[in-house]
Amino acid sequence: MLDYLARRILVMIPTLIAISVITFIIIQLPPGDYLSTLIAEMESQGEAVDPAKIEALRAQYGLDKPMWEQYLVWATGMLRGDFGYSFEYQLPVSDVVGDRVLMTIVLNFATILFIYVVSFPIGIYSATHQYSVGDYGLTFIGFLGLATPNFLLALILLYFANVWFGTSIGGLMDPSYIDQPWSFGKVMSVLEHLWVPVVVIGTAGTAAMIRRLRANLLDELQKQYVVTARAKGLPPFRALMKYPLRMAMNPFISDIGNMLPQVVSGSAVVSMVLSLPTTGPMLINALQSQDMYLAGSFLMFLAALTVFGMLLSDLALAWLDPRIRLGGGTAR
Amino acid sequence: MDRSTPLLRVHDLRIGFDLPEGRLVAVDGVSFQIRRGSTVALVGESGSGKSVVSQAIMGLLPRPAKILGGSILFADPEKPGTITDIVRLPVDGREMRNVRGGRISIIFQEPMTSLSPLHTVGNQIREALELHRDVSAHEATELTRDMLAMVGFPDPDRALKTYPFELSGGLRQRAMISMALVCRPALLIADEPTTALDVTIQAQILKLIKDLQSELNMAMLMITHDLGVVSNVAEEVVVMYRGRVMESGDVEDIFRRAQHPYLKALMGAVPRFDMAPGERLKPLREIKAETGHLLADRPKATTADNAPMLAVEGLTKAYTIRKGGWVSTSRKSIKALDDVSFTVQPGECLGLVGESGCGKTTLSKVIMRALTPDAGKVTFTDETGPTDVLALDGNRLTEFRQKLQFVFQDPFSSLNPRMTVFDIIAEPLVIHGIGDPAWRREMVSELMRLVGLDVRHLNRYPHSFSGGQRQRIGIARALALKPKMLICDEPVSALDVSIQAQVLNLLKDLKEKLGLTYLFISHNLAVVDYVADRIAVMCAGRIVELAPREALFRDPVHPYTQALLAAVPDPDLDNPLDFDAVMDGRASNPAAWSAPFTVDDSHMPGFVELGDGHFVRADPAILNLRLAS
Numbered sequence: 001m002l003d004y005l006a007r008r009i010l011v012m013i014p015t016l017i018a019i020s021v022i023t024f025i026i027i028q029l030p031p032g033d034y035l036s037t038l039i040a041e042m043e044s045q046g047e048a049v050d051p052a053k054i055e056a057l058r059a060q061y062g063l064d065k066p067m068w069e070q071y072l073v074w075a076t077g078m079l080r081g082d083f084g085y086s087f088e089y090q091l092p093v094s095d096v097v098g099d100r101v102l103m104t105i106v107l108n109f110a111t112i113l114f115i116y117v118v119s120f121p122i123g124i125y126s127a128t129h130q131y132s133v134g135d136y137g138l139t140f141i142g143f144l145g146l147a148t149p150n151f152l153l154a155l156i157l158l159y160f161a162n163v164w165f166g167t168s169i170g171g172l173m174d175p176s177y178i179d180q181p182w183s184f185g186k187v188m189s190v191l192e193h194l195w196v197p198v199v200v201i202g203t204a205g206t207a208a209m210i211r212r213l214r215a216n217l218l219d220e221l222q223k224q225y226v227v228t229a230r231a232k233g234l235p236p237f238r239a240l241m242k243y244p245l246r247m248a249m250n251p252f253i254s255d256i257g258n259m260l261p262q263v264v265s266g267s268a269v270v271s272m273v274l275s276l277p278t279t280g281p282m283l284i285n286a287l288q289s290q291d292m293y294l295a296g297s298f299l300m301f302l303a304a305l306t307v308f309g310m311l312l313s314d315l316a317l318a319w320l321d322p323r324i325r326l327g328g329g330t331a332r
Numbered sequence: 333m334d335r336s337t338p339l340l341r342v343h344d345l346r347i348g349f350d351l352p353e354g355r356l357v358a359v360d361g362v363s364f365q366i367r368r369g370s371t372v373a374l375v376g377e378s379g380s381g382k383s384v385v386s387q388a389i390m391g392l393l394p395r396p397a398k399i400l401g402g403s404i405l406f407a408d409p410e411k412p413g414t415i416t417d418i419v420r421l422p423v424d425g426r427e428m429r430n431v432r433g434g435r436i437s438i439i440f441q442e443p444m445t446s447l448s449p450l451h452t453v454g455n456q457i458r459e460a461l462e463l464h465r466d467v468s469a470h471e472a473t474e475l476t477r478d479m480l481a482m483v484g485f486p487d488p489d490r491a492l493k494t495y496p497f498e499l500s501g502g503l504r505q506r507a508m509i510s511m512a513l514v515c516r517p518a519l520l521i522a523d524e525p526t527t528a529l530d531v532t533i534q535a536q537i538l539k540l541i542k543d544l545q546s547e548l549n550m551a552m553l554m555i556t557h558d559l560g561v562v563s564n565v566a567e568e569v570v571v572m573y574r575g576r577v578m579e580s581g582d583v584e585d586i587f588r589r590a591q592h593p594y595l596k597a598l599m600g601a602v603p604r605f606d607m608a609p610g611e612r613l614k615p616l617r618e619i620k621a622e623t624g625h626l627l628a629d630r631p632k633a634t635t636a637d638n639a640p641m642l643a644v645e646g647l648t649k650a651y652t653i654r655k656g657g658w659v660s661t662s663r664k665s666i667k668a669l670d671d672v673s674f675t676v677q678p679g680e681c682l683g684l685v686g687e688s689g690c691g692k693t694t695l696s697k698v699i700m701r702a703l704t705p706d707a708g709k710v711t712f713t714d715e716t717g718p719t720d721v722l723a724l725d726g727n728r729l730t731e732f733r734q735k736l737q738f739v740f741q742d743p744f745s746s747l748n749p750r751m752t753v754f755d756i757i758a759e760p761l762v763i764h765g766i767g768d769p770a771w772r773r774e775m776v777s778e779l780m781r782l783v784g785l786d787v788r789h790l791n792r793y794p795h796s797f798s799g800g801q802r803q804r805i806g807i808a809r810a811l812a813l814k815p816k817m818l819i820c821d822e823p824v825s826a827l828d829v830s831i832q833a834q835v836l837n838l839l840k841d842l843k844e845k846l847g848l849t850y851l852f853i854s855h856n857l858a859v860v861d862y863v864a865d866r867i868a869v870m871c872a873g874r875i876v877e878l879a880p881r882e883a884l885f886r887d888p889v890h891p892y893t894q895a896l897l898a899a900v901p902d903p904d905l906d907n908p909l910d911f912d913a914v915m916d917g918r919a920s921n922p923a924a925w926s927a928p929f930t931v932d933d934s935h936m937p938g939f940v941e942l943g944d945g946h947f948v949r950a951d952p953a954i955l956n957l958r959l960a961s
Contacts, residue, residue, distance in 0.1 A: 224445040231390055232460045232511070233433030236424055243448050322495045323449055 008314065012307050019303040020078075024071050027292045027299070033063050034087040034290045061087065074296060084293025088286070093297045097279060101301075103172055104278040107201075108267065110194055112259060114202040115209055116252075123213025128240065130218060142210045145203035151273045154200045158274065161196050168193075170275040197274055201267045205259075209252070216251055220244035246320075253317050257310035261302045337407050337415075338365035339551050340389070340436075340519055345402035345419075347384055347393070358384045358397070360575040366519065368409060371545065371552045373566035373583075375559065377598075377828040381575040382555050386521045389553070390438055391418060391428045408435055409518050434464035437512035441524035443504035447496040447511075453480075454492030457511045464515045479510040482547075483540060501688075502533035509540065516548055523555045530687035530855060532919045535899040538565055539911040557829060559602055560901030563587055564909045571595050587905050601833035602903050603862040605885060612840075613862065615833035619784030619804075621841045626771075627778050630847040632679040633816055639713040640675035641817055641849050642699070642736075647672040647708035649694055668694040669705065670873040673939070676817070681843060681850040683864025683881075685857055685896070687920060691873040692853045696821050699851070700738055701729060712736060714816050734764060737810040741822035743802035747794040753780075753805055754790040760812045779808040783838060800831035804838065811842070817849040824859060836863055857900050861885065866945070869893045872922050874931070878939075879946040889948045889958075891929055895919035928954040 035058055039049050058064045062073060074084055083093035122142075126135045161167040168174050173189040180186060220226070221244050229239040268280030275281075279298065286295040318325045347359040359381045366372045376382045387393045389404055404418040408431075421428040440446040447456060457476045461467055467475065473492070480488035483506040496504055505525065512520060522541065526534035542565060545552055554565055562569060563583065570580040571592070579592040590596045600614035623629050635641055649669040668691045676682045686692045697703040699710055701721065710721040714735060724732050737760075740746035747756055757776045761767055767775060777787045783804040794802055803823060810818055820839065824832040840863060842848060854860050860867055861881060868878040869892065877890040888894045898913050922931035928951040931937065937951045942958065 224440060224442055225448045227392060228440065228446045228508075228511075229448070230392055231433055231438045233429040233431075233463050234459070235429060242451075246450055247448075321450060322452075323497055326495065326498065 004318065005315070008311055012311065015307055016300075016304060017075075019307075020075055020300055021071070023296055023299040023303065024074065027287075027290075027296050028067065030290065032290065034292060035061075035063060037290050038087075061085070074293060078297070078300065083297040086286075086291055086294040088289055088291045088294070093294050096294060097282070097297070100277055100279045100282060103276070104267075104280070106190070107172070107194065107197060107276065107278055108260075110198045111202045111205070111267075114198050115205045118202070119206045119209035119213060123210045124217065124240070124245065126210065126214040127217035127221065130214075135214075138210070139214075142207035144207075146207040148203070150200050150204065150270050153203065154196065154270050154273045157196045157200060165192070167196075172197075172276050172278075197267070197270060197276060200270050200274075212251060213248060216248040217244060220247045223247075250317065250321060253320060254313050256313040256316070257306060260309035261306045339368045339407055339409070340366040340553075341403075341405040341407075342385065342389070343403045343405065345385065345388060345404065346400040347381075347388055348398055348400050349396050350398060351396060357400070358575050359388070361402070362572070362575070362577050363402075364570045364577065364580055366551050366553060368518070369545075369549050369551055370568065371554060371566050372568045372570060373554045373556060373562040374570050374572060375556060375562055375598075376572035377557055377830060379574070380572040382572050383523055385572075386438065386523050386553065386555055389418060389521060390432055390436060391421065391423045392432075392438075393423075406431065406436070406519075410435070430464065433460050433512075433517075434515050435517050436519045436521065437515070437517040438521040438523060439505070439508050439512045439525050441527050443496075443501055443508055443528065446508055447504060449495060449497050452493050452495055453499070453507045457507070457514055460511055460514050476510075476514065479514045480507075482544070483507075483510040483513075484536075485510075501529055502536060505529060505533075505537055506540065509537075509544070513544060513548065513550075517550060519551045519553065520545070521553045521555065524557070525554075526561065527556070527558070531857070531899040532687065532895055534561075535901070535909055535911070538901070538909070541565070542911070558901070559599065559829070559903035563903050563905050564901045571598075584905065587903070598829060599903065601830045603833070603836070603858040604904065605858060605861060605900075605902060606904070607862070613833035613837055615837060616830040617834065619834055619838055621784060621838060621845060622781045623845055624778035624781065626775050627782060627811070627814065627846070629845050632847045633849055634715055635678050635713040636715055636717045637713075639711075639718060641678045641680075641713055642676040642851065643709075643711040643713070644675070644695075644699065645673045645709040645711075647695065647698055647705050647710070649691075649698060649703065649705045667873045669698065669708075672708070672870075672873070672875055674868050674875060674878060676849055676851055678849055679843075679847060680865045681852055681863055683860035683867040684851065684853045684870060685855065685860050685867060686870035687855060687896075690870045690920075692870055693821060695870075696738070696819050696851070696853055699819060700736070712817075730764070734813040735816045737813060737815040737818055739803075739807055739810050739818055739820040739823045742826055743799050743806055744826075746806055747802055749794055752791050752793055753785075753797075756794070756805060757809050757812055760809060764813060766813070775812065776808075779812055782811065782842070783808045798831075799827055800834055803827060803831075803835055807835075807838070807842070811846070814846075815848075817851070819851045819853070821853045822855065823852075825854065825856065832859070839863060857896060869896065871920055872931075874922070874949060875939075876929075876949045877947065880944065883944060883946045887946075889942065889946070889954075890950070891925050892919055927951075928957060 035054060039054065042049055062070060077084060081094070085091075086093050086096045089096045122138050126138055129135050158169055162169055171178070172193050173186060174193075177186040177189050223244065226239065226244050229243050230236065234242070267278065268284055270276075271278045271280040272284070279301075283295065283298045285291075286298060342365065343363050345359055345362045346357065349356045349358055362381070362385060364372065374382045374385065384393070384397065387397070388399060393399070399419050402419065405415050406418055407415045416427070416431070418428070418431065421431075447453070454473070454476055457479060458472045461472045461475055477488045477492060480491045485491040485503070485506065491507070496507065499507065525541065526537050529537060538561065541552070554561070556562060566583050568580070568582050569586040571578045571586070571594070573594050578594045579586065579590070586595065590599060597614065597616050601616065603613060633641065647669050648667065648671055650665045650667045652665050672691075672695060674682065684692050684695070694703060698705045699721065701724070705722070712719045712721050712732070712735065719732060721732065751759070754776055757779055758772050761772050761775065766772075776790065780787050780790065785801060785804055785808070789797075794805065797805065807823075823839070824835050827835060836859065839850070843850060850863070852860060852863055864881055866878065866880050867884050868875050869884070869890065870876070871892045877884065877888070877893045884893065885897070888897055896919070898910060901909050925931065929937065929949070931949075935951070937949050939947045940950050940952055940954055941947050942955070948954065
């Protein structure tokens with residue numbers, strides 16, 4: 001098991017290096033750099049641009065150096081915890097991102113929790129009561145959630161949250177708490193605001209999860225070992241919990257790796273609509289303005305999250321499923 | 333209550349399935365009884381309703397099934413004087429749950445799927461104890477370990493912590509048996525407990541069940557389609573056909589004085605070792621192979637220089653298993669084929685027998701060029717001269733495929749469900765660009781008649797045919813290119829006895845009419861005995877004995893062949909299995925074979941001819957041994 005863990009961590013290193021190279025190339029692909037975007041913007045506003053100043057800036061930011069050197073500076077910097085300098089904000093990337101990362105993690109963790117908590121009981125109910133009124137009704141609501149555009153749902157929920165509970169529009173906390181030190185009131189305010197984006201971001205995932213759990217569990221319920229369990233005299237609910245549900249879990253655990261980055265990047269549009277202080281909207285801005293270190297560090301963050309999520313789900317699978325833990329290598 | 337009260341009495345049981353097409357009565361007025369400590373066999377082909385009866389006794393009927401009438405009276409010996417009607421108990425009520433698993437247990441056919449792969453064997457067995465007996469955790473572990481020892485686990489302490497997928501099929505079935513018996517039930521229902529196992533393992537499991545039965549004094553309801561198994565374990569027999577009991581009585585009456593035509597027909601359809609030469613099996617419905625003008629009768633095949641049609645020399649194929657460490661990966665090599673050599677003469681049927689995992693399917697795949705061997709040679713010869721099969725490539729390989737075709741084991745997965753029967757049979761012709769559409773249509777019609785299928789069904793899809801009919805479609809497809817030779821890989825192992833006889837007879841007739849040559853692979857010695865001229869016995873990747881059919885059965889030399897022959901249950905009361913001779917899983921271990929036959933690191937015996945084409949893999953010293961005796 002330790003062997004396996006060590007090997008998996010070693011494999012992550014070349015993966016991350018390859019991702020950083022590809023990320024860097026993709027950011028550089030559009031013609032021009034941040035300065036040329038800036039110049040174009042200034043010229044369109046009729047301001048004169050001093051070529052000498054531009055050159056000085058270019059040298060200062062290292063944009064005149066060859067591509068590979070820029071990459072090396074960026075990549076080695078990341079190892080030291082220095083993620084580069086954001087041109088647009090005129091601040092180190094880590095300072096720009098700072099608080100937003102925490103908020104992003106809080107939001108997405110809550111979303112994943114929401115997805116699991118809601119979809120599991122519904123999925124189990126749908127599978128065990130296949131083709132019943134309840135199954136059809138829940139399936140219908142699930143499809144509705146899957147099909148409704150997130151931003152629309154966001155606007156509707158915001159409206160009702162404001163009308164019914166008096167929650168302030170947008171953001172993850174009441175405006176009075178922004179830039180204030182953390183306090184009990186601030187936490188409560190965050191919780192009060194959190195549920196709208198969680199529901200909005202989570203509905204699609206919940207609906208998909210319900211469908212998948214239902215399908216997986218239906219497959220497992222047909223299996224012979226379920227009959228064996230019942231033939232032992234096990235009451236139906238305990239038999240369900242111990243055997244088929246446990247088997248139906250595997251796809252969900254192997255999904256954690258995909259879900260982490262999906263939830264992070266997928267929430268960008270909703271975050272813009274709700275003007276949440278998360279990383280999503282910032283990434284989109286950074287890409288538009290070719291703020292390359294900011295964008296690059298973001299993409300690396302997502303990639304690292306994927307790789308790490310995969311590791312987590314693999315470890316969890318090996319822990320949960322003895323066939324993976326012990327069967328490795330015996331297959332032909 | 334006196335001892336004569338039957339343990340279980342099924343009376344006029346009727347069970348229907350509510351399907352969208354209407355109600356199907358699967359069990360129609362079935363009555364029988366089981367005395368305490370006795371063994372009753374419930375015999376029938378698939379679809380006869382025998383498993384539905386067992387599900388009803390366990391209260392485990394699938395959702396669309398409903399009990400329409402009748403009763404199942406269970407007189408529990410632990411509660412003298414009370415008789416429970418299982419039909420009237422709520423299915424998931426406490427009372428029924430106490431009976432289920434506690435007083436009546438069941439073991440299933442598939443040891444692979446009937447245990448949960450995620451829980452240890454110990455956990456799954458203990459669960460039954462904890463449900464039905466008031467025992468402490470420590471006692472439960474003790475009892476579970478005792479039970480595992482009782483069913484023959486060599487190391488019960490380790491077995492407690494193993495997972496089912498770490499065990500062989502035979503051991504899994506033993507685990508399943510110990511789970512069923514750990515609560516000492518009064519009745520054990522065994523639903524085809526050995527059908528999925530190899531013959532030698534089957535004999536061991538049957539012996540185990542019999543021993544345990546007398547030790548625990550329990551009754552058994554054995555559900556099976558195998559008359560050989562019935563004659564060896566049962567005291568009473570109930571024969572079912574289409575949901576009704578056709579005949580019942582004690583085993584002597586049933587086997588010696590069968591009354592009902594269905595039972596007689598079933599007996600006539602089972603291949604036996606003592607069949608007279610040229611005696612045909614009598615299937616319930618015989619099919620006539622009709623040749624036409626495109627597929628005319630052909631004389632026996634000939635080859636250039638009278639060479640064998642297929643010559644296999646020294647085939648070796650190893651699979652590498654990677655065992656992961658992160659610095660070093662250790663590799664272990666398993667030989668699936670080890671120096672396999674044999675020939676098939678034109679017009680002959682060579683039978684290849686062996687247990688699962690012995691390498692017979694790997695061999696057929698190598699000959700068909702689906703796998704590449706590590707060493708060896710395959711030569712195919714017809715009237716035009718020899719072909720080196722392993723050296724063929726591109727167009728020449730495609731062309732060669734017209735000469736050698738394949739019949740698959742599973743008639744369900746080997747036909748594409750989205751193609752009509754016409755498309756399936758015509759596909760080889762299309763691939764090889766033979767004939768125009770009109771000619772193909774005629775050819776396909778002739779092939780359908782050849783395998784006894786109705787030409788009007790050409791536009792149907794495979795799902796509307798039964799297993800036997802599908803297998804015949806598979807045979808027709810294999811014959812479309814007019815091959816010289818067919819490789820049949822377990823062509824009847826998925827079929828019922830009466831259908832099996834039908835297909836075997838068809839294959840025999842086709843061989844005569846079309847002058848075909850067969851390589852016939854099977855795990856069933858009786859089937860091979862019926863169709864083959866010569867038989868090769870394979871074990872652990874090697875051919876251990878090869879002899880003409882009569883010689884092999886009259887004088888089996890190799891210990892593995894002997895064990896294999898001794899383990900086949902014969903549907904003949906005068907020829908019972910010798911349970912004492914059953915080797916405990918050592919029959920297929922080459923290192924455990926006695927002196928001249930031993931195969932291990934220091935002994936690598938080659939093939940020795942004993943005369944008259946009888947070969948055995950042994951040390952040449954065997955010749956002196958035989959002369960001396």
